Amino acid sequence: MSPIFTPTHFSQETLAVNPGNQPTLPLVSVIVRSMGRPELRVALESISRQDYPNVEVIVVDATGGNHPALPVIAWQTGHSIRIVGGHRQLPRPQAANEGLQAVHGEWFCFLDDDDTYDFDFLSAMLNASREHPETLLVYGKARMLDANGNVTKLFGSPFNRAMMYYGPLFYWQAAIIRRKVIELGCRFDETFEICEDRDFLHQIAEHCDFAFVPVVGFNYRPDLGTSGTGPGANRDRPRILRSENLLRAKWANASSYHTRRLVEMCTGAVRAFHDGNLALSRTLFDKTLEAYPDDPSALHGLARLDFHDGQLAKAEKLTRRAIEINPSASEFCMTMALILEASHKYEEALEFVWRARINPAFQAGADELAQRISVISRANPIVQPPIIEKFLLCRPHGGLNDTLCQIEQCWRYAEKFGRTLIIDTLNSGLLAEFSEFFSPRDSLTKVHFSLSEEQLCLLNTFTCFPHSIQGKLNTYFAVYSMDSKNYVDRETTAILTFNFDKNYDELVLIHEQCGGGNLSFDLLNRISISENxxxxxxxxxxxxxxxxxxxxxxxxxxxxxxxxxxxxxxxxxxxxxxxxxxxxxxxxxxxxxxxxxxxxxxxxxxxxxxxxxxxxxxxxxxxxxxxxxxxxxxxxxxxxxxxxxxxxxxxxxxxxxxxxxxxxxxxxxxxxxxxxxxxxxxxxxxxxxxxxxxxxxxxxxxxx
Missing domain, CATH: 3.40.50 (Rossmann fold)
Structure with missing residues (x-):
């Protein structure tokens, strides 16, 4: 893992100059893609306040020539600004490539026109880069702000090649990138609507590891964005899903390689643990974290070793971090319950017992632990948690008739076995949420005609069938298999459905398939055309x-x-x-x-x-x-x-x-x-x- 760096602040007084009275520090190009929104001034002002003295600002006119005049800002000596583009309207990746073509600096970075930098962001990043002369990218942490400017969370994790393909490890605006990546052929893929930044980072990662600097210097305002990747009104799930599917398909080989390698490394460490060779197990888990920092399975493995050695504080810290990264892992929750029991934190231990108990594989052990905690703590008898709602997530493919048939099939199962049905038609022939076009009539079955981000996050924490996609409901990739004549998980080839004649213990069932017939006739008796x-x-x-x-x-x-x-x-x-x-x-x-x-x-x-x-x-x-x-x-x-x-x-x-x-x-x-x-x-x-x-x-x- 990268060390923590102390930012170095630059001033004109301390800056060495060459005979031409020009700064010797490398030039940094800051690219701002702009649609001429009012927020642009705030973004540019945050750049003008940088204490790093050698900066060029490149504003990319993505409006097609309708961009207003740049705001008048007092730029420091050594800072410059120019505008490029304007010859046509530019989607996100095209605008980014326009900016790349204009870069003169040894380093460059991107700042959206609705976000800001701290005054020392560039100096901190450039200072950190000296410690990593081989890296092409240095990144830090970011603040996510709400509409009132309050910090809602800090975001940024160590570089992990296995995890980067499942979601961003950091906000890319919190990074500086060497110009060399342009010479290596890295460009923004113009087939993407969004996620072009993540694809660009994947390209750079083919050439080097990234250096993580735990310094906060970038401020992200998701409520002001228009890309569709933020929360609330700035959340366009169909657009996100299309782009993420394209991204996963493009990088499937790299993702599969690192996932397999990570699993093999952790499996070897676990085997050594069960063989009683604790020293070898710890060595192997340490090597896993060296290759894949912050991997939750490796963190959990070290926590088990520390728990075995009686190092309860260290074990608790590691397990909490593992659960933070992967909250759906019942094994992690069970370990946390055992650690908290040993630390006499009985009330919190029970909370993790119930979380672990969601998984049928841990129910017996969780019940035994709950009873033991009740006796040890002399608490009231443990009351079993209420029956947890079970779900069926229907994700149909195909045209209109196929989509309706698949939904009716799932609706019948939900009625039979008392599950809540959630319909997600973003990958179907409807190309949008089911609720955009249809509404339910009276039904004894609880049915949701769309899948919200909150629901998806909740379902990801539950046990799931097929097991291979548990905790991955927002990241697995469905592909059509000619062998099975239907859709499978690309990574594991597991068929994305279940036995419709069987009642399952798992809290979430996934059915992502196509196929027509006449079941659609019956579904038409359950629905109406939406008021939309x-x-x-x-x-x-x-x-x-x-x-x-x-x-x-x-x-x-x-x-x-x-x-x-x-x-x-x-x-x-x-x-x-x-x-x-x-x-x-x-x-x-x-x-x-x-x-x-x-x-x-x-x-x-x-x-x-x-x-x-x-x-x-x-x-x-x-x-x-x-x-x-x-x-x-x-x-x-x-x-x-x-x-x-x-x-x-x-x-x-x-x-x-x-x-x-x-x-x-x-x-x-x-x-x-x-x-x-x-x-x-x-x-x-x-x-x-x-x-x-x-x-x-x-x-x-x-x-x-």
């Missing part, structure tokens, strides 16, 4: 009228011989209104040119996607386009269901699409549409919008 989009749906289907035929064609990832279908139905749709819905804009264009004797209608505008399915996130450029695509799909579904006759054909794979089957179900059961749209059909009116939605379900239906 209901007015949009009603408005868009009014122009279709009371009587029309409809055709649905799936023609992106699955292909349909739709021209043959058009020829077949042509006589039956002549001189009639015909709604055409498809995921392929070319199909709709062809229909308008082909059915010249029909009144061709559309209920939504299908974009040109180059045969990419509409339910894939990568098909769309941003969140607004993704949400629009999902709303259009729901509108098309309702519109198809309202038709008096629905035509569709099997795709070339030999089966009908799930979306077509779902539309057929609605066409045959129009009362389901009324319930989805929350329409009161008891008092029909010829002028009310709901009147145009009432059609007989006895009309002929053709399944081509």
């Amino acid at each position: 989009i209901r007015p949009i749906v009603l408005d868009r289907i009014q122009h279709l009228g009371h009587e029309y035929l409809a055709i649905h064609v799936r023609n992106t990832d699955y292909q349909t011989q739709y021209k043959d279908l058009f020829l077949d139905i042509y006589p039956g749709v002549t001189n009639k209104s015909l709604l055409v819905c498809s995921d392929d804009a070319e199909v709709i264009s062809h229909a308008k040119n082909f059915f010249t004797l029909s009144n061709v209608l559309t209920s939504s505008q299908t974009p040109q996607t180059g045969n990419k399915p509409l339910h894939l996130s990568s098909t769309h450029s941003d969140n607004a386009q993704r949400k629009k695509a999902t709303i259009n799909s729901i509108i098309d579904l309702i519109a198809l269901g309202r038709s008096t006759k629905l035509y569709f054909a099997n795709v070339t794979a030999g089966h009908s699409s799930g979306f077509s089957r779902l539309a057929m179900h609605l066409c045959q059961n129009k009362n389901v549409i009324d319930a989805l749209l929350k329409l009161d059909t008891s008092t029909p009116s010829s002028t009310s919008p709901k009147r145009s939605l009432q059609f007989s379900s006895k009309q002929s239906i053709r399944w081509c």
Whole structure:
């Protein structure tokens, strides 16, 4: 681990100068990506107050030429500022690369336009860098501030290659970086929406270890951010998930290597402990921490050794740190309970007993320890903790019908075994939270139509099945396996589901799969269109009228011989209104040119996607386009269901699409549409919008 450094402050009086009266200290370039927000002045003022005398400030105009004039600030001698960019609007990684191209300094760093540095940040970092001439990056701790400027926490941990791939070890603005990384080819990957900073750090880590300096010098205001990575209003989970999935996929090999190496090192140390060779065990755990500082398993191993030797204070300190890093590890909590029992801290020991008891593997030992503490402390008899709520986290994949089928399957299990169902559709064809589009009707089962950050953090502390992703619910990466024909955890290849006929002791069950069928029909009886989009749906289907035929064609990832279908139905749709819905804009264009004797209608505008399915996130450029695509799909579904006759054909794979089957179900059961749209059909009116939605379900239906 890196030593603690005492900052050295620089002044013009103590600064050595060369004959040209220029500072001999290395130039530092501070890059500020800016959208011209008012907070920019505060960030720049914090740079102007730096006691380090050789600084250039590079403001990157990411607005596309609409940036306001830079604020007037009294810059010190040796400090300079210039603005670059402005030729086009720049997303985050492109703006960062623009800044890299402008760097003149031997060192550079980034400061967001809503954050600040302490006056001695650069001098402390440069002073620390002298102790690490081989490193390319030096970083310190940061203060996280609330809206009132109060410190909510300090953040920054020792450099650990195994842990860095699961989440940031520090805020990257709290680092200074050698210009050499640019010469080594490190650049910001412009395929990222966010997390481009973490990817950039991973690239640098391919060349060296980072030096951790426990000096606080950077102040982070997450409430002012707009990236979507902060709390509250600045929290965009779909955007975070997409970028983190991309990040994990890109660095999967490096992550897997260090995870395996770490496990092997800890396993050897544990084996030595159980063999009674405590000296070797301690040596191996020390070597593990040397390679992977602050690893919680190694910290816990040393704590067990200290506990065995009677070093209770040291054991407690190490175990608390291990639990701070990984609060979901029941073994750590059990060790802490034993240490606190030995230290006569009985009340707190019981708190950790109950935390350990969550894991079925520790229940018997936890109950025995709780009873022993009760007797030793002469306390009242131990009362068992209340029954803890059990959860089922449903994370469906696939298109709309697949998503609904997977949710219904999980809903039935939750009803059967008394679990709370949490639906997370960020990786599904909906491309957003389920609550954005649907709301629940009356249900005896407790159901959440979205997954909050607070819930995710809570679930991460519980026992979980599959076991391989326990404590990793926000970091594991699901990939489709051709062998199992469904989704698995990429790191362990464990199938991400469970036995739906079995009742589990684990508090959290994970089901992350795809697959269609007809279960979606039943789910439609449990849900309604959300108030967020209901007015949009009603408005868009009014122009279709009371009587029309409809055709649905799936023609992106699955292909349909739709021209043959058009020829077949042509006589039956002549001189009639015909709604055409498809995921392929070319199909709709062809229909308008082909059915010249029909009144061709559309209920939504299908974009040109180059045969990419509409339910894939990568098909769309941003969140607004993704949400629009999902709303259009729901509108098309309702519109198809309202038709008096629905035509569709099997795709070339030999089966009908799930979306077509779902539309057929609605066409045959129009009362389901009324319930989805929350329409009161008891008092029909010829002028009310709901009147145009009432059609007989006895009309002929053709399944081509």
